[in-house]
Amino acid sequence: MECERPRNLKELVATVLSHESVHFVGFGRHLITEHEGQCVSLSEFNTVLEVSNSDLYVTVEPGAPVNEVKEVLRTRNLFLPVHHDGSIGGLLGLNLPSEFSFWFGYPSDLVLEAKTLTGLGEVVRTGAKTPKFSSGYKVYKALAGALGLLGAYLEVTLRVFPRPEVIAYLKVRNGRRALESPVRPWGGIVRNFGELETFVTVGGWREKVDKAEEALNALSSSEERPGLEEAESCNRVVMVSVPRGLEEEYLAKLGRGYAFLGSGALFLCDPDVRALRDKGFIAVITKNCSKGEDCFGFRSPTLRKLSSALDPKGKFITIRPPPW
Numbered sequence: 001m002e003c004e005r006p007r008n009l010k011e012l013v014a015t016v017l018s019h020e021s022v023h024f025v026g027f028g029r030h031l032i033t034e035h036e037g038q039c040v041s042l043s044e045f046n047t048v049l050e051v052s053n054s055d056l057y058v059t060v061e062p063g064a065p066v067n068e069v070k071e072v073l074r075t076r077n078l079f080l081p082v083h084h085d086g087s088i089g090g091l092l093g094l095n096l097p098s099e100f101s102f103w104f105g106y107p108s109d110l111v112l113e114a115k116t117l118t119g120l121g122e123v124v125r126t127g128a129k130t131p132k133f134s135s136g137y138k139v140y141k142a143l144a145g146a147l148g149l150l151g152a153y154l155e156v157t158l159r160v161f162p163r164p165e166v167i168a169y170l171k172v173r174n175g176r177r178a179l180e181s182p183v184r185p186w187g188g189i190v191r192n193f194g195e196l197e198t199f200v201t202v203g204g205w206r207e208k209v210d211k212a213e214e215a216l217n218a219l220s221s222s223e224e225r226p227g228l229e230e231a232e233s234c235n236r237v238v239m240v241s242v243p244r245g246l247e248e249e250y251l252a253k254l255g256r257g258y259a260f261l262g263s264g265a266l267f268l269c270d271p272d273v274r275a276l277r278d279k280g281f282i283a284v285i286t287k288n289c290s291k292g293e294d295c296f297g298f299r300s301p302t303l304r305k306l307s308s309a310l311d312p313k314g315k316f317i318t319i320r321p322p323p324w
């Protein structure tokens, strides 16, 4: 379906109100499932509005490409600890972990403040530009990972960090031991495409990274991110929740795929979803979920309540069945 591309807030609200059902996209490149309803792209909302070196935040619109935002920050000696080849809206709508998530958390953990759009066409601003703020409903957090089912981000303020001199990926024999060591890696990547390989992410001054390499007895070190090209040939990718820190053990047992160390999430390539769910795993189909299939495998009464508050007319229930 052709996406509508409103150019300003007035056009966006009019678009949302004029359709019975809409779904938002940034670049529309996610592979989860086909959304229903009118596609509304926020690609015209793509400005980096403010960067603060002193207070360590960036305020940005959802259609901005994550890689471009990271480049703007790089020129200001700042760093956004995420990896996402899409838009800021897609990054937050999916809320997937990365090789930085052990230390810095999921993308939702970086959101300080947001301006969001409800199903009634209202604009709501929650949070504040300071990390110390803690009052009111955290609507800005609730929308993260909700796949656009609770509304759209119109503007977000994300926490940023001083840019490290080096980010290195150290290949190690035991990622869990590395996470628990005094080196305190930021996270890492585990891949299992025939051979189980673990890389931990270490960032900071070069001297610190060199010392980490020695302390962890690293098998190799590279500033290039370990590739996950093999994952592109998976027909389906299924995200499975496991205890944080045990990604290697579970990936070795459950089969082909990859994981982000310390994130508690595995991404399995073409697994038997029903068998996983029968064993008690939460298994969410994140690539090529068929229409009408149960993509989530769980029900969330909390999401239902949030949806009835933020979208009482059910305009954004665009994945069927919804996860509640």
Ligand SMILES: Cc1cc2nc3c(=O)[nH]c(=O)nc-3n(C[C@H](O)[C@H](O)[C@H](O)COP(=O)(O)OP(=O)(O)OC[C@H]3O[C@@H](n4cnc5c(N)ncnc54)[C@H](O)[C@@H]3O)c2cc1C
Pocket (backbone or CB within 6 Å): 023, 024, 025, 026, 027, 028, 029, 030, 031, 032, 042, 062, 084, 085, 086, 087, 088, 089, 090, 091, 092, 093, 094, 143, 146, 147, 148, 149, 151, 152, 153, 154, 228, 229, 231, 232, 237, 286, 287
């Ligand atoms: C190896 C590999 C594996 C991949 N695996 C997956 C995978 O498992 N799952 C997957 O989805 N993609 C996967 N991808 C595809 C891709 O990297 C990302 O999904 C894509 O870049 C998402 O960014 P986007 O901006 O296109 O998001 P979009 O497709 O535009 O949006 C993603 C989600 O966020 C919501 N959203 C978008 N904008 C907003 C907003 N402003 N406010 C609220 N919600 C919003 C959307 O409704 C949608 O549900 C994979 C790619 C590669 C190379």
